[in-house]
Amino acid sequence: MSDIAESDDRISAEGSRDLKRSLNRALRAQKMRALMLIAPLLIFILVTFIAPIVDMLFRSVENEIVSDTLPRTVLALDDWEYTSGETPSEAVFAALYYDLFVAAELKEHTRLGSRLNYETTGISSLFRKSGRRVDRFDTDIYADQFTALDPAWGEPATWTMMSEALDDDPDALPETASALEGWHHLLKVERDDPATEAPADILFTALYRDLSAGAPGLNDGDLAAMTATARQAVDGFETVSIRDQFVDVDDSWLDPEIWGTIKAYAPKYTIGYFLKSVDYQLTPEGIEKQPEDQQIYIRLFVRTLVMSLTIMVSCIVLGYPVAFLLANLPMRYSNVLMILVLLPFWTSLLVRTSAWKVLLQNQGVINDILVWLHIVSESGRLALINNQTGTIIAMTHILLPFMILPLYSVMQTIPPTYMRAAKSLGATDWTAFWRVYFPQSVPGIGAGSILVFILAIGYYITPELVGGTSGIFISNRIAYHISSSLNWGLAAALGSILLVAVLMLYWAYDRIVGIDNVKLG
C-alpha cells in the first residue's frame, strides 16, 4: 500500500515538476519570440544611434593629442614642477625639439597648438612659429662636426645600424634611441625609405647630448668604435643651447605658464572639458573658477532650463483649453479642428520660424497691426524678436501640438458622466471641473509637459534664428563649438551634461507616467 502511495506522490511530484518545466519552457519560448521580434530593431538602434552617441560622449574626456604629439616632452616634464616658477631644463627643451621636429614634418603641431590655445592664449601661434623654424635650428653644427669627424655619420646606413643596436639596449644612448624612434616614425608615415634618407639634425643633437652627458654607449660592433671616437671628440665640439634656439623664435618659451599648460593637459584623459562646461578651468595651479568675464555655461544651462519651463507652462496654458474643447466636441467637428493642430506640426520647422520672424519683427505684421489699432505708438513698437520673447513665442508654437495631442488622448478617456454626476449632486460648474475633471486630466498634463520640456531643452535652430543673444540655448553653443570653434571636446562635454539632464527627466517621466501612455494623434 505504502508503495503505491509513495509512487503516487512521486508521480504527482514529477507531474508538477513536469508542468512547471513545460510552463517554464513555454514562458522561455514566449520570451525568446518576443526578443526575436525586438532584436532587429534593437540592434539597428544600437548600431546607428547609440554607438554614435557613446562615441561622441567619449570625446569629452579624450585628450590623447598632447601625449601623442609630444611624447618625449611629456615624459621629460615629469621632473619639472610648475610651482617652482622656473623654466624647464635643457633636457626638456631637447625633448621638445625632437617632438616638434617630427610633429612639424607631419604637420601635427598646429593642431596641437589649436588644442592648447583653448586653454592658454598664444600657444597656437607659438607652435606655428616654432614649427616653421624647427628644421632650421642652429643644431646643424652637430651634424657638421660629427661628419667632419667621420663621414660615415652622414650615411643613412649608419643610423639604421644604430637603431638596430639600440633596439636591444636603448639605455646605451637613451636620447639617441628616443630621437631615432621619432625619426623612424616620421619616415614610416611619410613612406620614405630609412636606407636613403639623410639623417636629420635631431639625431646628431641627441647623440651629442648623450655622449657629453656620459651615457654608457655601445659595447661592440663598428658603431662602438665610432661612438668611442666621437665621445673623445665631443668635449671639443662647438655647442648650441636648444633653449636659446626656442627663445630665439619666441620668448614665450621662457614662460612657465606655457609649460604648465602642457603638463596639465598631458594625461590621455582630462576633466578639463567638463570643468570648462561648468565655468571652471584646469590651470597649471589646479582647478580654478573661470574669470568673471568668461563665465557663460552655467548661465546658459540655467537659462535653457528656465526658458524650457516657461515654454512648457505656456504650452499647458494654451493647450489645455484646446484639448478640452477637442475632447468634448462631437467627433466630426473635433477632427476638422484637429487638422488645425496638426497642420503646423507638419509644416517645415524652418518655414514656421521664418514666418515668426516676419510676424514678430519691429516692422513686422504684429507691430504694424498694434500701431494701426493705436495700441502702441509708432516709436513704442514692441521688441518681440531677437530676445527671449521671440524664442518663447516661436517655440511655444512649435511645441504646442506635443502638448495638445497627449492631453487630448487622456481627456478622451474621461467619461463625461462624472462631471454630470458631480453637478447633479450640487457642485457648481467650476467645482465639478476642478474637483472631478481636472484631477483625471493630470496624467495628460504630465505626459505633455515632459514631452515638451525634453524637446525644448535640446532645441537649437529656432533659438538661433529668433533668439538674438538673450534667447539662445546651450545647444546653440554646442553647435557653435562643433562647426565653428572646432572645440569638439568641449561640445561633447556640454552635450553629455545636457544628455544626463534629459535622461533624468526621461527616467522621471517613465516612473510617473509610463512611456506607454504617450499617444500621438
Add this chain to the structure above:
Amino acid sequence: MTLKNVLLASSAIALIAAPLAAQDMADSMTIVSWGGAYQNSQLKAYVEPYQEANPDVSVTWDESSNEAVAKLRAMDEAGNVTWDLVDVVASDAIRLCDEGLAMEYDPDELLAPAEDGTPASEDFGDMLVSDCFIPQIVYSTTVGYRTDMVPEGTDPPTDICALFDLDTYPGQRALEKRPINNMEWALYCDGVAKDDIYDVLETEEGQDRAFAKLDTIKDDTVWWSAGADTPQLLADGEVFMGSTYNGRLFSVIEEQDQPVAMLWDMQVFDLDGWIIPANLPEDRLARVKDFVKKETTTQALADQAKYISYGPARSSSAPLVGKHDELGIEMAQHMPTDPANAKNTLLYNYEWWADYRDDLDAKFQAWLTR
C-alpha cells in the same frame, strides 16, 4: 618582328594612349562654396565656361564653406575626402594648411602666368597668404544704412564711427555675432590709432575698452550670423545701419533697388579663394588642377566681377573688370579695392586672430549673454 609591325604596334599604342591620358582626369567634381549670389558668380564665370569646353565633366555644388574646416577635418579623420575644390576665406585656408588638410602647391606651376608673362606668384603677390591658398577675390566687410531713416536735417553718415553715434543717428544696428571686426571698429572709434589697434587689443585693458565701447550700442544691436541677415534687416527697415559684405550691399542697392547706401570708411579687407584638399586620388587631382589652371587666369578672375562686386585677386585682372552682366553698370567703381573706395581701410590680421580668437570669442560670447 618586322619593322612594319613595330610601327603598327607603336602607333596603336599611341592611339590608345591618347584617350587614356584624357581619361586620367575624373569626370566629376564636387566644388564647395557659399551658395547664393557668390556661388552663382562662380558658376557663371568659371564653371559654365569650363563645362562648355569639357562637356562630359559634371559639377556638384556643396554649400558648406561655412563649416569647411570642421567637415574637412572629420572627412580626414575618416580618410574619405569627397570634396575636390573648396572655397574658403583666407583665415580658414591658413588653418587648413596648418593642419595638413589642404594641399600645398607651387603658384608658378599650378597657376597660369598673366597675359604679359608675369609669373603667377608675382601677379597674385601679397594675396598668397598661405602655401595652400589660391586667391580669388578681395572682399570687404563694411557698413550700409537706410537712406530714408537718416534723421531730417542731418547729413548722411560718412565715417564708421556713426555706428556708435546713437545721438546723431538713432536706430538699430546690425553687427556680426563674433568679435572680429567689431572689436577693431570699437577701438578705432574710441580714439585708438589704426596702427595700434591690435597692440591695444592684446591687453586686458584694451579688450575692456573695446567692450565698453560696444556696450554703448549693445541694447540697440541685432547680432547676425548669416550673410543674408543684414540685407534682409535693412530691406525690412528693421535696422538703420548694419555691417555686411560689400557684395551684399551692392546687390541690395543696385540689384534690389532698396533705399540703402553704403560706407567704405574703415572697410575691413579680407580674401577668399580656393584650396585643394590634401591627398586627393590622382585622377581627381588632375581634373582639379586642370580646372584651377584654366579658371584662375587673368581673364577668368576679371569675368567674375561681372556678376558680383568683389575685386579680382590678380593685379593684372583689375584693368579688365568690365560692366555688370545684367545691369550694365561699370563695376570698377564698386570694387572695394578701387582707389576712391580704399582711402581708409583695415587689413584683417590673420596671425593675430589665430591666437586670440578662442580667448576673445569666449569673452565676447560671455559679454553677449550678460
Add this chain to the structure above:
Amino acid sequence: MSALPTYASTGQKIWYYGFRVICGLVFFFLIAPIITIIPLSFNAENFFTFTPGMLALDPEAYSLKHYQDFFTNSDWQQALKNSVTIAPMATIISVGLGTLAAIGLSQSHVPFRRAIMAILISPMIVPLIISAAGMYFFYSRVGLQGTYLGVVLAHAALGIPFVIITVTATLVGFDHSLTRAAANMGAGPVRTFFKVQMPLILPGVISGGLFAFITSFDEVVVVLFVGSASQKTLPWQMFIGLREQISPTILAVATILVVFSIALLTAVELLRRRSERIRGVSPR
C-alpha cells in the same frame, strides 16, 4: 462639450462663449504663421516683407516667380528628388523594424522591457544636436558620412520612436484571444499576423509611418551633418537659402508642402474613420 442648455445662466453663457473665443485665439495662433507665408510666397520682391504694394492689393506686387524658380531651379529639383527618395526609404525601415519590435514589446513577458523601451525611444529624447554630432563623427569613421545610405539610416533611427509609440498604443487595445483563435483554427503565425493582427493595427502603423516620414522630410540638423551636397534635401536647401540668400522661393516651397500636408492629413483622417468602422467603435 455639448450645446448650451436653454436654462443656462448669464455667467454660464459668458463662460461658454468666452471659452470658445479663447480656443479660437489659440487656433489662430497655431495657424498664423502658415497664413502669413502663403501671401508672402507670391511676393514680387526678393525679400520676406509685406511691401506697400502687396498691402494695397496691387497685382503688380504679386508674382509667381518664386514658384517658377522652384520648378526650374536644378538645386531645388535635386533637393525635392532627394527628399522624396530618402524619406520613403527611411520610413520603410522604421515601419518594418518598428512594427515587429512593437509586437514583440506588447507580449506579456518581455525581459528588460523598460531598458529596451528606453533605448528604442532614445532618438526622440536625445537632443538633436547631440545626435547629429555623434552620427557625424561616427558615420565619418565608418564611411557612411555623405552617402545616401548614411542619411537614410540616420533618418530611420529618428523615425523609429514614433512608430513604436503609435503601434504599441494600438496594440494596447488588441485582444490576444483573436490570435489564439486564429491559431486554434490552424492558421500559421505568418498567416495570423497578416490576416488578423495586421488589419487591426494598420492604422497605428500608418500613422506611425506618417510621423516617421515627416520626421525625415522635415529634418535639417542631422542631414546637414550626415549628408553632403549630393544628398541635400528640401529642408537642407531651405536652410542654406535662409542663410545665404533670403529668397521667398522657400515660402513657395512651404506653401506647396502645406497643401501636401493637408492632403496627407485628410488621408489619415479617412483611414482613422475606416479603422474605427472595422473595429466597430462608433464615433461619438
